[in-house]
Amino acid sequence: MEERLALNDFLREYRFPFYIIQCTHNDRNVPNMHSHDFVELVYVVRGEAEHCFEGDCYPLCAGDVFIINPNEAHTFRIEKGKEIEIINCLFQPDLIHNSCLRELGVDDSMDYFYVQPFMSHSERFYHKLQLRERETADVLRLLQGMLDEWQAKKSGYRTVIRLKLVDLFILLSRVYKESLNEGRESTKRSSHHMLVRRINGFLERHYDEKLNINHLSTLFNISTRQLNRIFKQEMAITVIERIHQIRIEHAKQMLKESDEKVIHVAHKVGYDDPAFFSHLFRRYVGCSPGKYRAHGS
Structure with missing residues (x-):
């Protein structure tokens, strides 16, 4: 049975719709099939599993990143004896205002980031974006920075997290554009x-x-x-x-x-x-x- 999660279940403060955690899943603690009312960005730190999404399953390994939009059902499938470590970043779409992203040069604002890197069966790297070594280091640095700010809760941490999230949006958008230019994926139109x-x-x-x-x-x-x-x-x-x-x-x-x-x-x-x-x-x-x-x- 599909579970329905709300971001409020994770929040410490209602006015800042953001949550981030680093966790490990194995075959004994796989989350049930679930959907939610928030955007979920997942980065694979290490390990391997299958991501079951909208009725299909796709392999995951270190360096993969993917987005789950509100109301999309998903879970993981993990073989016995294996595990996967991820950084899970949950937020509401309005955490970063569209005008801010436009000013910073993210094409088509939030809709570009949510959709473009994860489009069709061939264009979406099987519903994920595979990062290269230098990109992995940059993404991990930004996510770790958000984790540190979230845990320490020092003065101004909300602003720092928003800025790092914008940095992450821009970085992933650039990765996608470069992958197109380098022919790393098909450019055929979405189905x-x-x-x-x-x-x-x-x-x-x-x-x-x-x-x-x-x-x-x-x-x-x-x-x-x-x-x-x-x-x-x-x-x-x-x-x-x-x-x-x-x-x-x-x-x-x-x-x-x-x-x-x-x-x-x-x-x-x-x-x-x-x-x-x-x-x-x-x-x-x-x-x-x-x-x-x-x-x-």
Whole structure:
């Protein structure tokens, strides 16, 4: 059974949505298949395992780095007698503001970092980015620096962690670009499946904003007609229906975990009209927001 994790389960302070840990897994302490409401960046320090992601498993070894976006299910498969040591970095997408990354030269902001290095079956190094020796040293230095700051909690540590995280974003983006220039991976376009995954990742991160088909088609450089057709083929629902699904799931979580008024929950998940929100909630959940909160499910 798939578990659902929330970043709040790990946080020491609510206002700084970040957590980092270095840990070891073996065949006796493998995490269950799980998804979460945060972005997870994993760096493999040593050892080997298989990463089971969205129904497939891929080999991992030292120097691999990969991203898991919100609501993507994954776990590890580890052979008896083997283990894998990782640095796990968990954060909310809004920890670093998009404008900051644009000013620092990260192409297409957060969406570039989340999606581009990990795109299609051939383009994504089997859902990971394989670092070379010099890149490994730089990534490990940044992650270790974040670990030290997180554990010491000295004055200004939040700012230092944000800066190091931006450094890491830029470094990994450069690694990806260099790999393209050097022909280390195929440059063929993303498959329909990966295009839909990119769109889903964007919707998960921007569900609380004003979203429409025209904006998405411009963002992903595809016509509105083709976007709807591909999305319906892959997901069996329309883009707009997917937006509603994501928003309602987040609303359910807010109703269970906070005392926010329904009208405020509606606004926080992207709906200006509370009546329309309540109508959609009944349609997707089978009861009103108030009743859902009262019964806790």
